[in-house]
Amino acid sequence: MSPIHLTGPLLVDRAADRRDTVDLDAIDAIVVRDGSVLALDGQLVFVAPADQPAASLRVYLGREAGRDIAALVPVDPAFGTNDDGIDGERMVGLRDLIGSLALRGAEGARDRELAATAVAITTWHANHPRCAVCGDLTEPRKGGWVRWCERDKKEHYPRTDPAVIVAITDQEDRLLLAHASYWSPRRFSHLAGYVEPGESFEQAAHREVFEEAQLVLRDLAYVGSQPWPFPASIMVGFTASVDDAAFVLDQDEISEAMFVSREEIVALVADGTVILAPHGSIARRLLEGWYGGPLADAPHGEGFNG
Template identity: 40%
Template structure:
């Protein structure tokens, strides 16, 4: 199986430096330290070689807070905190183009940076008392200046799954997607719920299909804004559909030959998800089993 998009990171995240003020100060003063170049909406700047663009820390806003992303060959790498939440990648053709140009390891670094920066933008105030919070521990914690509560970057687990029946896979389409674009069903894991239970619940809620035999395939960080996609396959008891049109506009059953053709760039009954999305990985893995 090919690695899902946004995985394969090469940075040493250097957790040991986050609680060491002297070591962090040394990293900030290191002449080799670099700052990740990001445009509006956290759009990355990508070189023709598929690498992220970096600049000197001297180009950072002197009043801005910094996040230590990690070390690359012992050279510190930072990103600058802003107050700007990121938007959906599917509303930015430029960002979608950049995602397709990045090397796998570069995309992982970008995902790390975008997720933590977006978290800072959305969590500038303490969830405990509502007072402003500040960046501590090299950007991986926010501490309230009033009640001293500490808040850590969050990642929301999301199940994304295929229900299979009779050699066919169930795919759905949201109303906001381009015409013909279908993908695996997905939904957030709710509190007090296992991954297997979330898969079964979401498929039944969205498509009216009961499933069993849930098996894990792969996972992927999805930094829009900060999710962990957990890809699974489940066996459906039947293929009768009852759609929740608040969740999905259409659903179809497709066989492996159709999926293989579409993923290879040929004609078929649907447009596939982009290669960097784990739905693409999930479909590829399922289609290769037959």
């Protein structure tokens, strides 16, 4: 499998030195709520201060092209879903938006970065409002990048859960596609799983693949990584091969799998037997790296929302 480019340098300066000083009420903002962001025609919407809704949380995202940008969580839970005075702009799930932005190529890279950051950091605030030591409510500090416990005088920082994903080929250069038991029918991707305490990424890849399919990997190679805030992951991508392609599925996490050739995957997608991971995901990039280029979805096919 040829190397593929997944991510590069940050396109937005996170400007950590400005987090304590920027007036978050006076800068443009991305509106984000429950994993969705305000968008129009598949692009992020940047709302000027005078037009911003009342906010329950603001987080400083950084500077881009000389402009400070925040993430804003609206107080109104219905904002962006009804006729609230915004012309055509609606809250869009991050998965769907990532797919739309990926199809825009380099033009969508900045928006993907901002949207992923906004969803990840605001989700962390929503899920961790209390001190893990004493249970008291904490408050945002440092532009929203820290939560402060007044009782313990302790700072709490955002968490990111590392996970590995492995594109596996056999001796005929066929790719393994697997179906997780908790996915909707026909959705297939690579084997993946979370890194456990005390493991390296490589050890996690070997363990997860053996647990789920009893396959022994060789030539494990790092490819790239991608933030995946569903709710708080970073996906670390690898390629690997197996000498013995006879898998035994655990039937708990993985209920179906198959090795496919390039010709077979085209046919399986075209007739709707297989639904692929979305454009813009590391899973899709690993698959297309093996395939050798873009792989079209079936016309009017369903999305992959796992």
